[in-house]
Amino acid sequence: MIGNLSLDQLRILVTIADAGSFSAAGRQLSRAQSAISQSVATLEAAQGVLLFDRSGHRPRLTETGRVLVSQARTVLSSAARFEAVAAGARGGIEPELALAIDPLVPTGPLIESLRALHQAYPHLPISFSTEGLGGALRRLRNGDVALAFCLLLPVVPPDVVASSLFRVALTPVVGAEHPLARLDRPATCADLESHIQLVLSDPVERDANNYGLTGATPWRFVDLGRRLDFLLAGFGWCRMPEHLIADHVAAGDLVRLDLAEDAQAPGDALTIYAARMVDKVPGPAGQWLLKDLQARLSL
Structure with a gap:
């Protein structure tokens, strides 16, 4: 019971709307039609609204009734989830x-x-x-x-x-219009140091390990998507997960860098x-x- 409202009343209301009549709802719920009618009348009186227009041969939902049926479905669905989570917790399943x-x-x-x-x-x-x-x-x-x-x-x-679980391949890339993209040979450390390196870094522990830091001019990012935006805009180079840059490379917006031996990172993938x-x-x-x-x- 929620104040003067019970889940059983809401269930009856929704069943009437789905079944099409008080008698059909009674058969579906194994209740007498008089019990169904009394439940609806009690609900209307408690809430001070008219749920059904009874002027015709068969009661029809009023405009208010149609809106409240939708609300009743939401409440019943939430109640079912509430009971399911509680039942799971009783069985040892984490609540979230x-x-x-x-x-x-x-x-x-x-x-x-x-x-x-x-x-x-x-x-x-x-x-x-x-x-x-x-x-x-x-x-x-x-x-x-x-x-x-x-x-x-x-x-x-x-x-x-x-x-x-798995390893993520890291690929050195640069914007298609970046000077490094026009090198006709592998890029050396000297080549990289003269350009901005877009580095993904820990926003809290600034002195933590800098993953793959090579250049002398790092720009530090917390958000991977933001770093990709700058990369596409030609602001620098970086090592990116292969799954994030494959489409951009295929479209010609990014170019994979061929790195000389002295510029290669210790590993080309992260676990x-x-x-x-x-x-x-x-x-x-x-x-x-x-x-x-x-x-x-x-x-």
Whole structure:
């Protein structure tokens, strides 16, 4: 009961609207037609509105009634989700699964596993946090999320349990009109140092590891999309995840740089991990997601 309103009254109202009549609703709900009529009359009296026009052969929803039927559907749907989450919690399922994702992590590999997770746990709320570099690990340590999909450089911290998922290829690129794009030979460190390097950096720990820093003139970015905008505008060069620049390279907006040996980074790919805190094991849904993702990526 919500004040003078009950979920049963709302259920009867919606059933009448769907079934087309009081008698049909009574048959569907295994109630006498008189009980259905009394419930509607009580609801009308409590709310001070007329839900049905009874002047004709068969009661019809008034304009107010049609609007309130829509509202009733929303309330009943919310109530069903409320009960499902409560039932899941009684069974040990986490009431919400919170995930944090580093900006360099492609969401593509996660989508199918999350789709399957929704089918397995249809009422489980899922929240995502995508922040600047290092933000996923901070949220994990703060207890805001159960799992983080992130980079862990230079090594996996001792307070974290991490499973490597896949590697993201990094490609040095530059705008098509940039001077580096017109070199007819591999670019050396000397070539790169005279140009702006667009660096993705941790917005909180400014002294943290600078991933792939080569140039003497770095411009630091927190947002990967913003860095791509500057790259496309010809403001500098950088190493970008291959999945983000492939279409731009194909369209001719970006050019892959051939780097000389002295300008090459130690590695041409970054490992993406699924991480959790040592002392906090994810609930059943989080464990289900992690196992499904690992299984899909191993195919």
